[in-house]
Amino acid sequence: MYAIIQRHKRLAAIIIAVASLSFLFWMFSVADIQQMFGLKRCAAEVNGECITLREFRYELLRYSDLLEKEDLRSVVKRQVLYSLISREVLYQKAIELGIRASDTEVAEAIKRDPNFSRDGKFDIGMYKDALERVGLTPSEYESYLKKQLTVRRLINLISKLVYLTDREREFQERILSTRFEGKVYLISPKSVSLDYKPSAEDLERYYRENKEKFLTPEKKVYLVWETEDKKKAHSIYSSLKKGKIPEGGREVKDPSVLPKEVSKEIGRLSKEDRVTITKVKGTYYVLYLKDIEPRKIRPFSEVKEEIEEILKKSRVDELLEKKAWEIREKLEKGERVDVKPLEFENSSVEEFIILFKIRGDDTLRLVFSKDRVFGPYRTVNGYAVIYVKTRKLSPELVKNRSDMEKDLIRAKEDALVNMYVEKLVEEAKIKINEEYLR
Numbered sequence: 001m002y003a004i005i006q007r008h009k010r011l012a013a014i015i016i017a018v019a020s021l022s023f024l025f026w027m028f029s030v031a032d033i034q035q036m037f038g039l040k041r042c043a044a045e046v047n048g049e050c051i052t053l054r055e056f057r058y059e060l061l062r063y064s065d066l067l068e069k070e071d072l073r074s075v076v077k078r079q080v081l082y083s084l085i086s087r088e089v090l091y092q093k094a095i096e097l098g099i100r101a102s103d104t105e106v107a108e109a110i111k112r113d114p115n116f117s118r119d120g121k122f123d124i125g126m127y128k129d130a131l132e133r134v135g136l137t138p139s140e141y142e143s144y145l146k147k148q149l150t151v152r153r154l155i156n157l158i159s160k161l162v163y164l165t166d167r168e169r170e171f172q173e174r175i176l177s178t179r180f181e182g183k184v185y186l187i188s189p190k191s192v193s194l195d196y197k198p199s200a201e202d203l204e205r206y207y208r209e210n211k212e213k214f215l216t217p218e219k220k221v222y223l224v225w226e227t228e229d230k231k232k233a234h235s236i237y238s239s240l241k242k243g244k245i246p247e248g249g250r251e252v253k254d255p256s257v258l259p260k261e262v263s264k265e266i267g268r269l270s271k272e273d274r275v276t277i278t279k280v281k282g283t284y285y286v287l288y289l290k291d292i293e294p295r296k297i298r299p300f301s302e303v304k305e306e307i308e309e310i311l312k313k314s315r316v317d318e319l320l321e322k323k324a325w326e327i328r329e330k331l332e333k334g335e336r337v338d339v340k341p342l343e344f345e346n347s348s349v350e351e352f353i354i355l356f357k358i359r360g361d362d363t364l365r366l367v368f369s370k371d372r373v374f375g376p377y378r379t380v381n382g383y384a385v386i387y388v389k390t391r392k393l394s395p396e397l398v399k400n401r402s403d404m405e406k407d408l409i410r411a412k413e414d415a416l417v418n419m420y421v422e423k424l425v426e427e428a429k430i431k432i433n434e435e436y437l438r
Helices: 009-018 030-038 053-067 070-096 103-112 124-133 138-159 166-177 200-209 230-241 260-266 300-333 349-356 360-368 401-427
Strands: 042-046 049-052 178-187 219-227 250-252 275-280 283-293 342-347 373-378 383-393 430-432
Touching: 042 053, 042 070, 049 053, 049 070, 053 070, 070 138, 070 401, 103 138, 124 138, 138 401, 166 178, 166 360, 166 401, 178 300, 200 300, 219 230, 219 260, 230 275, 230 283, 260 275, 260 283, 300 373, 300 383, 349 360, 349 383, 360 373
Parallel strands: none
Antiparallel strands: 042 049, 042 430, 178 342, 178 383, 219 250, 219 283, 275 283, 373 383
16 A cells, blocks of 8 residues: 555646646746647647647746756656646546536636736736736636646546545554664765776777767857837737848847846747747847757867766766675675664654655565665665664654544545546557657
């Protein structure tokens, strides 16, 4: 049971997609949202319904830091696309079951939204202004909002099916009330001696096999038009969309010189979407991506020292892991080890999870088995091996059983929804455009 309720990562992706209604207003620019509702290029199709490329790209912006890492890019893209697919299958299932948010619910959600309130009261003027800033009509926004609320209604319905058994309560109480005494052996770079210098051949081989790690960032050149005239701004925007570049745009290479809101918008432009328009404090900004200087591979002579440090660190990691496994084996055999341990007492499962990232089966073994040696686990500076001397139950430490049950119910709800989403995804006809996941 405990292992199951830990596995709800995909649910988190769904919640990200539906939890914040107000998020729309800083996530998308005018052109972005307009195209999100009308763009036909699809990152994926779910039972014939399109998840637009525009929607997918701007969902990715939340993870821009991770996308800069070559080894994570594909994984992040797939996870984000799966969150959108999950939301779509839930919406389609809700409609099939006759679950649909009402117009009244939509109206109430709008009235409660602080983006549309002045002095705590709904203001129709602020509502229209906010929608104008993101390029939506009231009907478009209300349709978008109804879809989000519909998915939320289905999740709430599924959650109401969850209940706890006495066995589950006892199980969770055992986990929370068990305390441990023992030792932890920390294996850091000081625990190993390193007499290693990569050869010239090693350095060159690593460079040949990992050139993509030494790419320079893209350099972008933008054109920016500023005007308080709405018609003029939209005329410039229309011309750019047609491939014509009007006069009067100033060249910008460093977006940080622009107002913060504009800088955020301009950073979202790409080869496929070169133009957008936004309004900040009465001024319209038309933004155009003029040119992109492609990324280049830095020469070997420039990165040689970096590679040497990478190879040395890799060698140290290998030695640390080997040392950690040796210590584990000796502890299992009852033999003496040459690393001085740190002692712990009255430690909880939660502390082990936080400090050593213990998960799944290891968590269950820690509480319910008679095993004494656990690990090795990665730490900031190396590895850790845990030796448990004694376990004891302290039921009095679980002071608030009501909160415990609420947490367990919440975890079961998450697990149930996650499994339901997995089932819907398996049954759906899904076409993914792999080109956009590279």
